[in-house]
Amino acid sequence: MKIRDLTPVPQFGVGGTDLGIPVRVPTGEIGFFFGDTFAENRVGGPGWRSPVLLYSHTHDLDDGVRFHR
16 A cells, blocks of 8 residues: 655655665664665666665654655
């Protein structure tokens, strides 16, 4: 089930990505693991890397997700 679009996140060089698996990390933050990730919002664009991990203090998805690192 799709909840929200999380991309782009330009401050971290993420224009488009897939997957997006949230996990709680020992610091209490939520880590989001992403698969194929590109700097532009298209498959095959520049800046490909995988996996990518972004961190958030988000605990209520209704408020949206804000990544801080």
